[in-house]
Each structure stands twice: as C-alpha cells, then as structure tokens.
Amino acid sequence: MINIFLRSTGERFKLRTINFNTKVRELKIILEIICGIPAHLQWIYYLDESNLLDGQKLKYYDPVPNCTFVLDVWFIYEPIVQAVVANDEAKLFQLGVLPDVPFSSAIADSLSPEEKEDYIRERGSIALFTAAHRQRHGIVRRLCENNVGINYQTAAGRTPLMVAVARASLQEMEMLLDHGARLKIRDIFGQTAETFAEIFGQVQSRRTIIKFKWKKRNEKSMIREREEKIAIKHQGTEAEQALEKSNRQREERLVKLASERKKRQELLTAQQSRLGKKKNPQKQAINLASTTKTEDNENQHDSDGSDRSPERSSLNDSSPTITRRSNIPAQKLFAHQFYDVYAGMTDEEWTTVRNAFVAQYFSE
Numbered sequence: 001m002i003n004i005f006l007r008s009t010g011e012r013f014k015l016r017t018i019n020f021n022t023k024v025r026e027l028k029i030i031l032e033i034i035c036g037i038p039a040h041l042q043w044i045y046y047l048d049e050s051n052l053l054d055g056q057k058l059k060y061y062d063p064v065p066n067c068t069f070v071l072d073v074w075f076i077y078e079p080i081v082q083a084v085v086a087n088d089e090a091k092l093f094q095l096g097v098l099p100d101v102p103f104s105s106a107i108a109d110s111l112s113p114e115e116k117e118d119y120i121r122e123r124g125s126i127a128l129f130t131a132a133h134r135q136r137h138g139i140v141r142r143l144c145e146n147n148v149g150i151n152y153q154t155a156a157g158r159t160p161l162m163v164a165v166a167r168a169s170l171q172e173m174e175m176l177l178d179h180g181a182r183l184k185i186r187d188i189f190g191q192t193a194e195t196f197a198e199i200f201g202q203v204q205s206r207r208t209i210i211k212f213k214w215k216k217r218n219e220k221s222m223i224r225e226r227e228e229k230i231a232i233k234h235q236g237t238e239a240e241q242a243l244e245k246s247n248r249q250r251e252e253r254l255v256k257l258a259s260e261r262k263k264r265q266e267l268l269t270a271q272q273s274r275l276g277k278k279k280n281p282q283k284q285a286i287n288l289a290s291t292t293k294t295e296d297n298e299n300q301h302d303s304d305g306s307d308r309s310p311e312r313s314s315l316n317d318s319s320p321t322i323t324r325r326s327n328i329p330a331q332k333l334f335a336h337q338f339y340d341v342y343a344g345m346t347d348e349e350w351t352t353v354r355n356a357f358v359a360q361y362f363s364e
Contacts, residue, residue, distance in 0.1 A: 003068040006035055008078050009085040020063060025054040027069075029156045033166045033196075035071060036133025037081065038126060038154040043072040076107070077126055084130045089138055097124035098146050125149025125160075132160040132176065135169045144179040151180070157187030165196045165205040173205060177212045 004013040013034050018027075028039040044052045046061050046069050063069075073081050083092035096103030099120055108116050128149040131139040140160075144150060153159055161181040164172045177183075183193050191199070197206040345353070 001066055002063065003066065004031065004035060004071050005068050006037070006071045006073075008073045008081055011035075011085070018058070020059040021057050023055060023057050024052045027058065028054070031071065032154060032156060032158050033163055033200075036130045036163055036167075037071070037073055038129060038158075040155045041074045041077050041126070043074065045070040045072070077123065080123060080127050081130055084127055084136055084139060085134060087134075087136050087139070089142065092127060092139060093142070095123065095127075096120050097127045097143070098148065099124075100146070121148060125152035128152065129154070129158075129160045129163060132164040132169055132172045133167055135167070135172060137171050137175070140172045140175050144175055147179070150176060151182055151185060153185065153187075157185070157189075159185055159193070161185075161193045162187070162191075162196050165193045165202060165209070166200045168202045168205050170204055170208050173208050174212070177209075183209065183213075 001014060001016045002018055004015060005011075006013070013031075015030070015034060018030075022030075024044060025039075028042045028044065031037065031042060032039050046052060046063065046067070052061060072078075080092065080095050080097065083095060093101055094103075096105065096108060097120065099117060103120060108119055111119055124143055124146075125148065128140060128143045129152060130136075131143070149160065151159060159181070161173065161176045161183070163169075164176060186192055194206065194209055196202075197209065
C-alpha cells in the first residue's frame with residue numbers, strides 16, 4: 001500500500017494494491033480513477049522535489065510500504081481543480097471553462113479564435129472530469145447544459161462517465177447519460193463504463209446503467225410506435241386525398257359532359273329553328289289555300305241559299321255573272337280520296353271536272 005497526497009487541494013488517497021514493478025506512467029493512469037486528475041496533468045514526487053520519470057519503475061526510487069507520494073497538478077490547470085474540489089461555482093466559471101463566458105489570460109490571448117475556443121473547452125472538460133469524480137452535481141449540470149466535455153477522453157481514453165461509475169456518483173452518471181454520454185467508448189485497455197462498474201464492484205452504478213438502457217429502449221420503442229402511427233395516419237390521409245381527387249375529377253367530368261350536352265342541345269335547337277324558317281313559306285301557302293277553299297265553300301252555300309229565296313233570285317238574274325279566281329298560284333293538294341282539287345278553278349269548271357270524273361269512273 002502507498003499513500004497519495006494531492007498537494008494542490010490537501011486531499012489524501014490510499015492505493016492498497018500496487019506492485020513496485022509498475023512504471024510511473026502506469027501509476028498516473030491508475031491515479032486518474034483514484035484521484036480524478038487526468039494523467040497528463042500529474043506531477044509525482046517522492047522524498048524530494050524531483051519529478052518521477054514516466055518510463056521508470058517505482059522500485060527505481062526505493063519506495064517502502066505505506067510510503068507517501070506527492071501529487072501536483074500542472075500549474076495552468078491547478079486553479080480549476082482547486083475550484084472544483086472547493087465546489088466554488090462562481091470562481092470556477094470565471095476561469096475559462098465555458099465558451100460563452102469571457103476569459104482572458106496570457107495563453108488564451110495569444111491564441112487565434114478557433115484555438116482559444118478549443119483551449120477553453122479543454123479547460124471545461126478537465127473541470128467536468130474532476131467534478132464527476134468529486135460528485136459536484138451543480139458543476140456537472142452547468143457544464144452538461146453547455147455541452148462541454150461530456151465525452152472528453154484523457155490520454156488514457158478515460159471519460160467523465162467512467163470516473164463517475166468508478167466512484168458511484170449516481171446523480172452525475174444520470175446527468176451525463178441524459179446529456180449524451182456514450183457507454184460504448186473504450187479506453188486504451190478496451191474497458192468501458194460498464195467494465196469499470198464490474199472492476200470496482202459498483203452495483204449501484206451498474207443498476208443505473210441498466211436502468212438508463214431500459215429507458216432508452218422504451219424511448220426508441222415509443223418513437224417507433226409514434227412513427228408508425230404517423231405513417232398510418234399519413235397513409236390514411238393519402239387515401240383520403242386520392243378519394244377526394246377522384247371525386248373532384250368525376251365532378252369535373254360530369255360538369256364537362258353537361259356542358260357538352262347543353263352545347264349539343266343548343267346546336268340542335270338552332271338547326272331546328274333554321275329548318276322551321278325554311279318550311280314556313282310553304283306552310284303559310286298551304287294555310288292560305290285552305291282558307292280560300294273554306295271561303296269558296298261558304299260562298300257556294302250562300303249562293304244555294306239565294307236560289308231558294310225569291311227576292312235574291314230576281315236580283316241574281318238581273319246582275320251579271322262574276323267569276324272569282326284565286327290569286328294564289330295553282331298548287332296540288334290532296335283533298336279527297338277519289339279525286340284531286342286544284343286551287344284557282346271557278347265553280348263551274350270544278351263542277352264540270354267533277355261530273356266528267358264521276359261519269360268516267362262509273363262508266364268503267
């Protein structure tokens with residue numbers, strides 16, 4: 001067993017199982033989980049102020065059981081670690097860990113805008129890594145809401161979710177998972193967050209991961225059901241639109257047919273009207289001929305009556321005979337089943353023709 005003294009914050013940690021054949025580089029990777037400090041920010045001392053070399057084994061420095069190694073944080077990031085450990089949010093968020101908060105320093109001011117943004121995100125990621133280890137829920141929430149360092153990886157591939165799982169920081173785990181922390185990320189040893197729960201025996205961390213998986217699975221199932229309902233509704237809407245379109249086309253066809261029928265009816269009426277105008281002169285002539293014949297018949301009846309009256313008899317004997325002819329041109333009319341009648345004949349001519357026709361008919 002060895003002791004680790006974090007001089008920047010005054011914290012002490014115990015590493016119960018350690019082999020002195022372990023290299024300093026490997027010790028730093030282990031201390032990422034134990035102390036919550038990324039390996040590339042660690043400075044380790046033993047007995048004196050000389051920094052231990054990464055490539056050397058621990059036994060090279062003659063450690064003894066239960067000895068103490070001093071751990072320092074690189075001075076540029078030391079204020080961030082101190083603010084996180086002290087849970088001083090006001091101070092922390094003025095140290096250049098949020099992109100939307102103005103920050104000025106000798107290093108930041110010498111960088112281009114793109115490089116400065118990357119530098120600030122690096123600082124915020126380190127703050128999130130340490131806060132997830134120290135269970136600083138307020139800091140983790142603020143950084144997650146600004147999407148800073150959620151899937152940040154150290155040089156060894158460790159993420160804030162991994163240290164939260166190893167330390168059983170359940171609220172911080174839920175916060176990270178809800179904001180998109182990925183469970184499938186692996187470190188340089190091929191280990192995931194679930195693997196860390198098994199290695200460190202964190203049952204509650206494992207249960208939190210399983211509960212999150214079930215939650216995501218249910219969300220996906222609900223999303224799939226909602227998409228299916230929307231698809232079914234969309235299909236129904238398309239069917240309704242197709243039916244409506246068909247009905248509209250049918251109505252348009254009916255209107256078009258009605259319009260064509262009306263045009264044909266108007267054309268037929270116009271043709272009949274023109275034909276009627278052509279037939280009207282002949283019809284008028286026939287009607288006039290019939291009227292003339294009726295007047296002749298009336299005159300004949302009047303003459304027959306005057307023969308029976310003695311007063312009119314003497315008058316007719318003394319008056320000269322008047323022969324009436326019709327001004328209507330001769331036109332053949334079918335007026336009797338035995339003979340033809342010609343318009344324009346006098347009564348005497350008509351009687352003569354009739355008698356001749358009757359004599360001819362009965363002689364035969």
